[in-house]
Amino acid sequence: MKKFNKLAVFGFVVVAVMASAAVFAPFITGCDPGAIDLGNSLMPPSIQHIMGTDSLGRDLFSRMVYGARISLSVGFVAVGISVVAGIILGSLAGYYGGWVDSVISRFIDIMLCFPTFFLILATIAVLGPGIWNIMVIIGLTGWMGAARLIRAEILSLKEREFVEAARAVGASDLRIIACHLIPNGIGPVLVSATLGVAGAILTESALSFLGLGVQPPVPSWGNILTEAKSTLGIAWWITVFPGLAILITVLGYNLLGEGLREHFNPHRRQ
Amino acid sequence: MRKEPLLEIKDLHIGFSQAAKESVPAVRGANLKLYEGEILGLVGESGSGKSVTALSVTRLLPGSAKVISGEITFDGADMLDLPEEDLRKVRGSRISYVFQDPASSLNPVFTVGEQIIETITLHGGISRGEAFDLAVGSLSDVGMPAPSEIMFSYPHQLSGGMRQRAMIAMAISCRPRLLIADEPTTALDVTVQAQILDLLSRLKERLGLTVLLITHDLSIVSRVAQKTAVMQQGRIVEYGDTELIYKRPSHPYTKGLISCIPKMRNP
Numbered sequence: 001m002k003k004f005n006k007l008a009v010f011g012f013v014v015v016a017v018m019a020s021a022a023v024f025a026p027f028i029t030g031c032d033p034g035a036i037d038l039g040n041s042l043m044p045p046s047i048q049h050i051m052g053t054d055s056l057g058r059d060l061f062s063r064m065v066y067g068a069r070i071s072l073s074v075g076f077v078a079v080g081i082s083v084v085a086g087i088i089l090g091s092l093a094g095y096y097g098g099w100v101d102s103v104i105s106r107f108i109d110i111m112l113c114f115p116t117f118f119l120i121l122a123t124i125a126v127l128g129p130g131i132w133n134i135m136v137i138i139g140l141t142g143w144m145g146a147a148r149l150i151r152a153e154i155l156s157l158k159e160r161e162f163v164e165a166a167r168a169v170g171a172s173d174l175r176i177i178a179c180h181l182i183p184n185g186i187g188p189v190l191v192s193a194t195l196g197v198a199g200a201i202l203t204e205s206a207l208s209f210l211g212l213g214v215q216p217p218v219p220s221w222g223n224i225l226t227e228a229k230s231t232l233g234i235a236w237w238i239t240v241f242p243g244l245a246i247l248i249t250v251l252g253y254n255l256l257g258e259g260l261r262e263h264f265n266p267h268r269r270q
Numbered sequence: 271m272r273k274e275p276l277l278e279i280k281d282l283h284i285g286f287s288q289a290a291k292e293s294v295p296a297v298r299g300a301n302l303k304l305y306e307g308e309i310l311g312l313v314g315e316s317g318s319g320k321s322v323t324a325l326s327v328t329r330l331l332p333g334s335a336k337v338i339s340g341e342i343t344f345d346g347a348d349m350l351d352l353p354e355e356d357l358r359k360v361r362g363s364r365i366s367y368v369f370q371d372p373a374s375s376l377n378p379v380f381t382v383g384e385q386i387i388e389t390i391t392l393h394g395g396i397s398r399g400e401a402f403d404l405a406v407g408s409l410s411d412v413g414m415p416a417p418s419e420i421m422f423s424y425p426h427q428l429s430g431g432m433r434q435r436a437m438i439a440m441a442i443s444c445r446p447r448l449l450i451a452d453e454p455t456t457a458l459d460v461t462v463q464a465q466i467l468d469l470l471s472r473l474k475e476r477l478g479l480t481v482l483l484i485t486h487d488l489s490i491v492s493r494v495a496q497k498t499a500v501m502q503q504g505r506i507v508e509y510g511d512t513e514l515i516y517k518r519p520s521h522p523y524t525k526g527l528i529s530c531i532p533k534m535r536n537p
Contacts, residue, residue: 162374164369165367165376170392
């Protein structure tokens with residue numbers, strides 16, 4: 001049995017718990033997240049409602065659990081898209097250099113010049129809000145960081161002798177990139193991807209806040225927070241729980257990312 | 271010994287081009303013949319064009335270098351005319367390389383075993399299981415102690431000499447006809463150097479390997495090579511049997527090189 005970093009295990013557990021809560025939402029909570037009960041609005045946490053109720057008397061815990069589905073999948077899918085796109089473009093730019101690099105790097109610069117959030121807003125205004133649109137758009141506007149990181153890694157890695165050695169045993173360019181360079185350079189990308197998950201969850205919250213994200217009554221952590229702002233003074237629990245959920249999830253992803261980075265660094269492996 | 275050389279280089283010219291400047295010649299009309307079952311020592315100082323000549327055999331030259339003219343024939347095939355696809359099949363399986371610095375020639379994130387297995391499976395449809403056995407076999411060919419444990423080691427866990435053995439194991443894993451060793455002992459200390467050189471001679475005997483040994487150290491050549499070629503400023507200035515060259519060097523540069531060897535004992 002290999003020894004794992006304790007914090008990384010903690011991160012993995014957090015992410016796993018959140019993910020399983022999202023997957024098994026109907027089994028965890030008996031309440032319907034959309035059931036309105038105006039007689040019980042703004043109830044503080046109690047035995048019936050362990051996280052209290054919101055201004056429409058809906059059970060906050062079940063809204064949180066169902067909201068995890070949306071928030072986690074937005075974070076995961078969006079970052080997945082941006083990491084894959086970033087790695088492909090960044091490694092091509094880094095490996096081939098020359099005009100390929102110029103074209104891709106300028107494209108990265110152009111994308112970075114856009115105020116991303118407004119680009120997302122404009123695209124959603126055209127395509128219409130919807131969870132898949134949001135995932136794809138957040139993903140396609142967030143790949144530049146990963147691309148730059150992997151490009152920089154590959155620029156330095158490709159001068160190493162093992163690349164020459166791989167070519168000397170008959171490996172093709174594609175094989176060298178995919179099997180030799182990317183595994184060596186993926187560490188920083190994974191770490192930044194875990195931060196990206198956090199960013200994507202927050203972007204989704206912001207979009208929900210502006211009414212362009214996940215549409216109520218479907219709950220997401222972002223739109224629960226949005227609704228909470230009007231009752232912030234009298235019902236602390238509606239802001240605290242989704243806020244904590246986002247914080248803990250983001251932390252979990254970060255620790256997991258740190259652990260993965262170590263896993264990809266053989267010098268720390270035994 | 272066969273009449274036809276296994277590798278023949280004729281009037282090879284290679285130039286390096288720097289952006290918008292004229293190309294700088296690195297090799298200027300090199301001629302070389304390498305017969306099957308021989309070790310040929312290619313000697314010369316830094317920048318004399320030995321490595322570039324060696325890399326050009328399978329067209330592994332860096333982007334800025336270009337073969338300007340000449341002929342390279344390996345086993346009857348014109349290497350400069352071969353399509354890239356066929357060339358990849360030759361690399362690693364029929365001609366393989368061992369480079370100078372074993373610390374950086376191995377990919378740090380994979381185990382030694384994975385890298386040898388990759389080389390084997392790249393050439394010819396062999397299952398991973400068979401490739402694993404072959405890899406263990408070539409590790410024991412190079413005299414590695416406990417080869418099946420080394421298979422699961424990462425490069426940083428091995429010493430310099432063991433890494434170079436691992437590189438040689440990888441190079442011979444497909445039973446190549448020609449092994450090009452580019453300064454294989456330069457990064458190693460003297461005792462390990464001797465072991466690696468002995469290993470090369472033994473492999474030559476046992477596997478019928480032909481070796482092109484590139485070095486700047488004439489004493490290494492005198493130890494293992496049957497033939498010697500001396501390279502200076504992109505030209506082969508002297509070529510022949512090692513013993514003869516050692517006894518009666520004809521070119522002043524060779525004489526100079528020989529007089530540079532510190533005399534601890536008579537050669």
